[in-house]
Amino acid sequence: METKNINKNKDIKLSTSPYKGTSDSYPEEMFYRNYLFNIWEKVAKKFGYEEYDTPLVEEVALYKAKSGEELANKQLYTFLDKGGREIAIRPEMTPSLARIIAAKREELRLPLRLFNIGRFYRYERPQRGRTREFFQLNIDILGVGERTSEAEIIQFIMTVMQELKTPKETYELRISNRYLLDYLCEEILKVSEEKKSGITKAIDIFPKIKREEFKEYLKDLNLKKEQIKQVEDFVQWDLGNLQEIKEKSKGASELLDLFSLLETLGITNVKFCPYIVRGLDYYTGTVIEMFDIGGDKNPRALFGGGRYDNLLEIFGKEKLPAFGLGWGDITTLDYLRTYNLLPPYTPNTELFITLMDKEYIDESFKIASFLRERGINTEVQLEEMRLSKQLDYANKKSIPWVLIIGEEEKEKDKVLLKNMKTSEQLLLSVTEVPAKIG
């Protein structure tokens, strides 16, 4: 009976490839991912941000309330749990963050500086810079409505870029403000509320299409000739244009304040771009996106973010000013690879202990424990094997040091420490192995 079962299992050929749009991370890939994550975490902590986390699943209603329609309806992984609840795997962090803040709205001391590095899922067609499973750094400051909070996050961004050793000519932080669109529609174009979303969308795709196509697009929105010209004019605005309307437009004055603050901080690689609008429905003021401008290999934003002062309202709570961003791992690693900015892969093991005779294994284990206590990452050869093979193994794994313990060494109560790079060998006692090796 049992053999029958085994045969039956043999007939089922399971695929070894991961689920569509996801990928397995072998040690080398983990090394690169952790390189990025460690920098994110280190810099976030440097700025006084604290780590938090939320469940991977949420009720679908959370996303229906405020995320974009596309994200909530089409890109959401959903299922019914056994109690009949509609559950979603989180596609983004901000709604969850808003939820946990709203839950403790009354007792939290402000401002709150929070970050999280988490896994997210979106049901989409995979392509460059876009997969179904990805990680994101979410970093948010809550409780400060001033431009200072935005400047701080932008300072954080630039510090991370520095840590990643990114060349200045390869990136640009594009900044705009949602209130500016209100001003355009209400004060300049004087169009009805329904037309606003169409115009917003047109402005969003402006950098992607040709001038003529843009004109056609606006014509299709039933805009008058004069209005079309005004929109074409708007997407080319610079800070000078904002100066003229700063008394009348909240967006303009906020942007001017932010840019003057950034200037005093000596922050470069930032640009006012009127066509940055961002899709998610909850943004209210400043919006930002980071782009690779060194070539056309990475047309997708490395991250996007903005101000979302009203998000707590969906929980029936008092408003709370908030500003934050979601920084993607896929897009960023693509970018880092494009410019060869990732460090060479190096395994963790610093020292390898050979086994010349299987009788010596307890000696190996004891020495390994001793060295590990001293902080040296130590790997032990577990099977008797020709020495050349053991050295070959250490060499292929780029382990910098090898400790040889054989008959000769045992007699003298010493070990032979070999530097794999220089081939130098040193006969010494175990206690003499330097704690800081490498």
Next chain:
RNA sequence: GUGGAUGUAGCUCAACUGGUUAGAGCAUCGGUUUGUGGAACCGAGGGUUGUGGGUUCAAAUCCCAUCUUCCACCCCA
């Protein structure tokens, strides 16, 4: 969700356009070398040609379906 391309050994690619037993480089393993790695040489293992149908005397090659990956749209990290 729409459109376009793709799939041959672990990886990168061949196979004279439908014709014997699907090959090579790299990688892996073994040996030359039982206490010294990186080089060289010798050898070995590894494939239902993504999967399932169909056409044909004959299919990696042609047709259909399906899946994967990639690219664009959409959306977005």
